[in-house]
Amino acid sequence: MNNPILTIDNLTKRFGGVTAVNGINLEVMPKETIAIIGPNGAGKTTFYNMVSGRMQPTEGKIMLDGQDITGLPPHKISRLGVSRSFQINNIFPEMTVQENVEVVLSAYHGHSRKLFNLASRNTGIQQEAVEYLKRLGIDGLKDQRAEVISYGDKRLLEIAMVLATQPKLVLLDEPTAGMTPDETRRTTKLVKSLADSGDYTFLITEHDMDVVFNLADRILVMHRGEKLFAGTPEEVKNHPEVRVAYLGEEEDEVVEEANP
Amino acid sequence: MSGIGAALLNSLDIGLLLFIIAVGLNIVFGVLNIINFAHGALYMLGAYLAFTLINLVGMPFWAALLLAPIGVAILAVIIDRVLLKFIYSRDVADSLLLTFAILLIINESVRVIWGSGIQVVQPPQLLSGSVELLGSSVSTYSLFVIVVGLLLLAGLWYLFNRTRVGRIMRAAALDRDMAEALCINTRMVVTGVFAFGAWLAAVGGVVAAPMRALDPGMGDKIIIESFIVVVIGGLGSFPGALLGAIILGLIHGFGGRYLPEVNLLLPFLGMALVLLFKPNGIMGKGATA
Amino acid sequence: MKTRILMGLLAVVIAGLIAVPWIASYFYIFILTEILILGLFAASFNLIFGYTGMLSFGHAAFFGIGSYATALVLIHLEWPFLACLLVSMGASALLALVIGFLSVRLNEVYFAMLTLAFGMMVFAIAYQWRSVTNGSDGLAGFTLGSFGLGLDLTLGNPAVYYHVVLAIVAIAAVVLYLICRSSFGMILKAIRQNPERVSFAGLNVRTYRLVAFVIAGAFAGLAGGLIAPFLRVASPELLHWSMSAEPVLMAILGGTGYFLGPFVGSAVFVLLETWITSFTESWMLVLGIILAMMVIFFRKGLLGTALDWWMEVKK
Numbered sequence: 001m002n003n004p005i006l007t008i009d010n011l012t013k014r015f016g017g018v019t020a021v022n023g024i025n026l027e028v029m030p031k032e033t034i035a036i037i038g039p040n041g042a043g044k045t046t047f048y049n050m051v052s053g054r055m056q057p058t059e060g061k062i063m064l065d066g067q068d069i070t071g072l073p074p075h076k077i078s079r080l081g082v083s084r085s086f087q088i089n090n091i092f093p094e095m096t097v098q099e100n101v102e103v104v105l106s107a108y109h110g111h112s113r114k115l116f117n118l119a120s121r122n123t124g125i126q127q128e129a130v131e132y133l134k135r136l137g138i139d140g141l142k143d144q145r146a147e148v149i150s151y152g153d154k155r156l157l158e159i160a161m162v163l164a165t166q167p168k169l170v171l172l173d174e175p176t177a178g179m180t181p182d183e184t185r186r187t188t189k190l191v192k193s194l195a196d197s198g199d200y201t202f203l204i205t206e207h208d209m210d211v212v213f214n215l216a217d218r219i220l221v222m223h224r225g226e227k228l229f230a231g232t233p234e235e236v237k238n239h240p241e242v243r244v245a246y247l248g249e250e251e252d253e254v255v256e257e258a259n260p
Numbered sequence: 261m262s263g264i265g266a267a268l269l270n271s272l273d274i275g276l277l278l279f280i281i282a283v284g285l286n287i288v289f290g291v292l293n294i295i296n297f298a299h300g301a302l303y304m305l306g307a308y309l310a311f312t313l314i315n316l317v318g319m320p321f322w323a324a325l326l327l328a329p330i331g332v333a334i335l336a337v338i339i340d341r342v343l344l345k346f347i348y349s350r351d352v353a354d355s356l357l358l359t360f361a362i363l364l365i366i367n368e369s370v371r372v373i374w375g376s377g378i379q380v381v382q383p384p385q386l387l388s389g390s391v392e393l394l395g396s397s398v399s400t401y402s403l404f405v406i407v408v409g410l411l412l413l414a415g416l417w418y419l420f421n422r423t424r425v426g427r428i429m430r431a432a433a434l435d436r437d438m439a440e441a442l443c444i445n446t447r448m449v450v451t452g453v454f455a456f457g458a459w460l461a462a463v464g465g466v467v468a469a470p471m472r473a474l475d476p477g478m479g480d481k482i483i484i485e486s487f488i489v490v491v492i493g494g495l496g497s498f499p500g501a502l503l504g505a506i507i508l509g510l511i512h513g514f515g516g517r518y519l520p521e522v523n524l525l526l527p528f529l530g531m532a533l534v535l536l537f538k539p540n541g542i543m544g545k546g547a548t549a
Numbered sequence: 550m551k552t553r554i555l556m557g558l559l560a561v562v563i564a565g566l567i568a569v570p571w572i573a574s575y576f577y578i579f580i581l582t583e584i585l586i587l588g589l590f591a592a593s594f595n596l597i598f599g600y601t602g603m604l605s606f607g608h609a610a611f612f613g614i615g616s617y618a619t620a621l622v623l624i625h626l627e628w629p630f631l632a633c634l635l636v637s638m639g640a641s642a643l644l645a646l647v648i649g650f651l652s653v654r655l656n657e658v659y660f661a662m663l664t665l666a667f668g669m670m671v672f673a674i675a676y677q678w679r680s681v682t683n684g685s686d687g688l689a690g691f692t693l694g695s696f697g698l699g700l701d702l703t704l705g706n707p708a709v710y711y712h713v714v715l716a717i718v719a720i721a722a723v724v725l726y727l728i729c730r731s732s733f734g735m736i737l738k739a740i741r742q743n744p745e746r747v748s749f750a751g752l753n754v755r756t757y758r759l760v761a762f763v764i765a766g767a768f769a770g771l772a773g774g775l776i777a778p779f780l781r782v783a784s785p786e787l788l789h790w791s792m793s794a795e796p797v798l799m800a801i802l803g804g805t806g807y808f809l810g811p812f813v814g815s816a817v818f819v820l821l822e823t824w825i826t827s828f829t830e831s832w833m834l835v836l837g838i839i840l841a842m843m844v845i846f847f848r849k850g851l852l853g854t855a856l857d858w859w860m861e862v863k864k
Binding site: 052073074075078079083084090091092093094095099102103104106107108111112113114115116117118119120122125161165 | 730
């Protein structure tokens with residue numbers, strides 16, 4: 001069990017003259033929770049976009065469980081067991097909360113290829129969907145249209161959808177961004193319990209340092225596309241350069257903005 | 261040899277005419293993010309207005325070339341302010357549907373006003389002859405079309421690269437919010453660009469009038485051709501529109517001469533080939549869903 | 550409760566449709582036959598537009614090919630009608646596969662342009678390939694023989710033909726409805742709302758769009774196969790983009806968000822056309838104005854607007 005689930009080797013992305021991500025190396029072990037932190041424009045989202053197949057890396061290699069997934073399209077990477085959430089809400093607004101999860105489950109179980117089953121009678125998938133909603137504590141909202149539920153609940157719904165593909169690796173992109181302090185606490189507790197359950201391997205980006213120190217086993221600090229430091233939460237807290245990087249937090253927001 | 265020379269000149273005049281029209285479609289798309297399905301209908305209106313001004317009012321061709329496109333541009337301002345204003349903030353499907361509705365309305369109006377029959381506009385005296393060029397006789401009017409196309413090409417290049425208005429249009433194309441933040445009245449820019457696109461279509465229509473017979477189906481033919489041009493060249497790309505138009509011009513110029521039996525199919529085959537290998541067009545990017 | 554009322558209403562409508570030949574004149578039988586066929590055409594279009602979110606301006610290509618296929622088989626092979634219809638569906642599905650393969654991977658704007666352009670390509674072929682298609686005159690002079698399945702039906706009788714159309718359209722509508730309500734249909738709706746999220750759930754969106762496009766093409770072909778014997782001709786007009794405009798308008802008119810929307814749209818469309826063409830030739834002008842108004846003010850269509858109104862009243 002000591003083989004890493006994800007191995008990133010010299011991952012690099014350039015946009016014209018701008019290097020958004022520069023030579024990142026990372027190994028993620030199974031059942032580990034790794035947080036990636038860094039100021040805006042540090043290249044976190046670009047990094048995620050490459051791992052999840054939304055962008056092609058300029059250089060470098062991404063291995064999932066020993067298999068090269070570099071540059072594969074998103075649906076193939078998802079099939080292989082990488083599931084991600086987005087910084088902005090990415091749900092199906094006109095469907096009910098439960099249907100949102102059902103879509104992902106149908107895709108995962110291959111029901112999406114069935115032309116003549118009645119989706120509304122697909123009890124197996126419906127029960128499973130409710131299970132996931134329960135796990136996130138939003139099963140009370142299952143019959144609401146997804147566009148009308150609160151922002152924080154939408155983010156939780158998204159996490160439910162991410163988990164529904166039973167991924168080997170979960171990428172959460174700022175799961176608590178835009179949440180009220182109360183929602184943040186609730187979400188952190190939830191992710192913590194999911195991580196502690198030992199069923200998932202998490203890669204999380206986050207701005208909120210309390211959340212990060214609470215959740216992460218290890219932390220990768222990025223600055224201007226490069227790895228500044230990697231270590232345990234304790235080591236990161238005491239690292240002088242990391243503090244400097246955070247003092248300069250407001251300096252460069254350009255690259256991240258350009259690559260939504 | 262003379263055959264090839266003639267086909268080449270022919271390709272060039274078709275190509276540049278298509279460029280004038282397709283570039284209007286492209287500019288409107290670039291700034292407004294709308295594909296104007298009524299673009300061909302506006303081209304047709306330009307031609308029919310010129311027909312009225314020349315054959316019925318008795319104006320010289322040159323006056324029609326000046327006035328007809330202005331008339332069409334004014335109509336475009338009305339279309340923008342009365343109809344399109346509702347859908348700019350909506351889903352892209354709504355703009356496609358609405359311009360399609362405008363296409364139906366203009367097409368049928370032309371049929372009602374000018375009839376379904378064929379109308380002919382004579383070229384001006386000055387351009388009705390022919391000259392010897394590359395070993396074959398070429399109509400002066402063809403050369404005139406080429407000159408107009410090249411002048412517009414140079415003018416557009418100047419507009420987009422050297423003038424404030426052009427830069428505003430490009431800024432608005434990149435990011436409407438940012439343009440607004442720079443205190444550019446984007447509402448004016450949107451109306452202006454839509455009218456400018458219509459003006460280009462109508463100029464194409466007036467220029468085409470003496471070369472082609474006028475009938476209520478002429479707009480449909482040209483809109484399909486313009487789509488092929490922008491698909492081949494790449495949607496939203498200015499050099500792409502030129503390249504696509506020249507390629508389609510060559511297909512017509514040579515195809516019509518050497519492969520008449522499959523002539524109608526060739527443009528579509530060209531488009532299908534480009535789609536197979538370069539789905540976003542030769543100079544385009546970022547259209548894959 | 551609401552579903553019960555709607556179901557009851559639907560049952561009354563269907564019973565009424567079955568009874569029509571005994572209570573109405575030939576004029577209304579013709580009109581209803583046309584409404585049913587065009588309704589199926591529009592419903593097939595709405596599978597890709599209302600459900601999957603792909604706006605096609607070239608759907609007439611499949612409708613037209615379906616009508617030519619049935620006409621050609623009747624002229625040259627004299628097969629039973631049911632076999633002709635299957636050939637129509639197959640031919641249209643094949644064409645949809647080719648056009649769809651080139652078009653579905655691009656975004657909405659491109660898709661709209663490409664479907665219009667490829668639709669006109671098919672029109673150009675039908676217009677020019679005189680030896681097979683008889684050019685602008687189209688194919689005429691074919692007669693319906695047997696129906697197939699050993700059924701003894703006089704298809705030449707408009708009342709009988711109406712019943713055949715009613716049965717086939719009803720079956721096709723049920724099949725389309727089941728597809729819309731299946732897991733596959735759910736994915737199509739998800740693709741319309743958020744294609745990227747669907748691909749991150751592990752599905753190749755392109756493939757799903759293509760399958761939907763081919764199914765829609767096949768059912769448009771079936772509608773085309775039904776229209777040829779009804780009009781007694783398969784002509785290039787059936788392939789023209791103005792024919793592609795009809796399902797677009799019908800779907801918008803009835804309501805793209807409802808399965809029955811296109812059928813309602815078809816009924817309103819045909820009745821309006823019959824009424825308006827009785828005093829003006831500029832039907833297309835009226836059509837354009839109606840389409841513009843519907844898009845701007847009643848985007849939910851007549852059915853959607855009526856249902857909203859009903860909900861309000863109920864409150």
